[in-house]
Structure formats: structure tokens, C-alpha cells
Amino acid sequence: SQTMVKKNIRARNGFYDFILTQIAFTSSNQTAESYNQWLKGMQQYLDKHNIKIYNQAMEATYNLLVNNSLHYTKTSKWTFDNGTPYAFRIDNERGVYADFPTPINLSYGMSKGGGTIYGTTGKMYIMEDFWEGKGGTVDWERSGLSKDSVFCKLKTYDVALKVAGFSADSVSFTNKEYFSYTLDGVFTDKITEKTTKESRYPRFTSYKKTEYI
Numbered sequence: 001s002q003t004m005v006k007k008n009i010r011a012r013n014g015f016y017d018f019i020l021t022q023i024a025f026t027s028s029n030q031t032a033e034s035y036n037q038w039l040k041g042m043q044q045y046l047d048k049h050n051i052k053i054y055n056q057a058m059e060a061t062y063n064l065l066v067n068n069s070l071h072y073t074k075t076s077k078w079t080f081d082n083g084t085p086y087a088f089r090i091d092n093e094r095g096v097y098a099d100f101p102t103p104i105n106l107s108y109g110m111s112k113g114g115g116t117i118y119g120t121t122g123k124m125y126i127m128e129d130f131w132e133g134k135g136g137t138v139d140w141e142r143s144g145l146s147k148d149s150v151f152c153k154l155k156t157y158d159v160a161l162k163v164a165g166f167s168a169d170s171v172s173f174t175n176k177e178y179f180s181y182t183l184d185g186v187f188t189d190k191i192t193e194k195t196t197k198e199s200r201y202p203r204f205t206s207y208k209k210t211e212y213i
Contacts, residue, residue: 024065038088041096071161095127131159165190
């Protein structure tokens with residue numbers, strides 16, 4: 001709190017949000033070690049960086065704890081199932097991150113419509129509003145196709161969480177109706193206010209230019 005005073009953090013969007021986040025921690029399933037890592041990392045960051053990003057990171061932490069979300073705004077929502085295990089850690093270069101070591105279902109979208117990455121793991125860097133994911137499966141179910149017949153297997157991928165969508169390289173695409181083999185390429189999805197069953201996304205682009213889904 002003394003560091004917050006030195007940085008002239010305002011009561012409304014500084015101390016108040018800090019107190020709300022403390023309360024959220026007490027009612028969460030976070031361990032004492034996880035909380036201590038988060039607090040230490042936040043203090044270290046505040047010592048060296050600007051208040052604006054610190055406040056954004058505080059809001060991101062609150063959303064993780066209360067809303068089960070990596071990002072939660074009108075234009076972009078990235079959410080996970082209630083009860084999903086994760087813990088806060090410190091990266092010496094990038095600050096505090098939330099570590100999801102066991103597979104989760106990560107949903108993304110806006111007020112309506114969206115997609116889900118099933119069975120993925122990753123890290124959410126709260127100072128950067130950024131997710132680094134590993135593994136998982138995406139499908140075309142919202143376009144009316146069976147998720148058991150048409151899907152992509154992801155390897156590693158990155159997400160700028162302010163956007164309701166992402167692109168992943170080096171994916172493995174399966175369409176059991178048209179191909180007896182898998183295709184390697186790029187998966188891209190974008191959710192907008194006009195997203196419908198007939199939208200151009202999600203999309204798969206094969207490295208073989210003659211095959212485009």
C-alpha cells in the first residue's frame with residue numbers, strides 16, 4: 001500500500017480495486033503460495049512501471065477470480081469453466097501470469113456467438129493481456145458441421161485477448177467426409193457482431209494452396 005501511495009494511485013480505481021481483488025482471493029480456491037506470488041509480482045511491477053498497466057492487471061486478476069475469464073469486455077470475452085484449477089506465478093521479465101497446467105475448455109466471443117478451444121493448456125500474462133496456449137482442438141460446430149468429423153488439432157498458439165479470435169500456425173486439419181488424411185496449415189477465427197452460421201470464419205488454409213477450407 002505504501003508503494004501505491006508513492007505512485008499516487010487514486011482511491012477509486014486503485015485502492016478500491018485492490019481491496020475488491022483481495023476479497024476475491026479469500027473466496028477463491030487459490031493457495032497462499034499462489035496469492036503471495038501474485039502480490040510479490042504486482043509489487044515488483046509497480047516499482048518499475050506505469051500505473052495504467054498496473055490497474056489493468058488488477059482488473060484482469062479480478063476477472064480471473066470472479067468471472068472465470070482471461071478477458072471480459074463488450075468486444076471480447078475469453079472464459080473458462082468454473083472450478084478450473086490455475087495458479088499465479090512470476091516471470092522475471094514479463095511479470096505475473098496465471099498458469100493453467102491441466103487441459104481446459106477456453107471459450108471466446110462477444111455478446112453472441114463464439115468458439116471454444118477444447119482441452120488446451122497455457123499461460124495468461126496479466127500485464128500484457130496475452131495468452132500463450134499449447135494444444136487443444138477447435139471445430140466448425142457453429143457452422144453446422146459435426147465436431148467429430150471436422151476439426152483442427154492445435155500445437156502452440158498466441159492470443160491477444162483484446163480480440164475475440166485468433167490464428168494458429170502448424171495445425172492439423174481433419175475432415176472425414178472429404179479427406180482420408182490430415183492436412184497441415186493455418187487455422188483462423190474471428191468473432192464479430194455479425195457472426196452467423198454463414199460467416200467466413202472459422203477458416204482453415206492449407207499449406208498446399210490447392211486446398212482451402
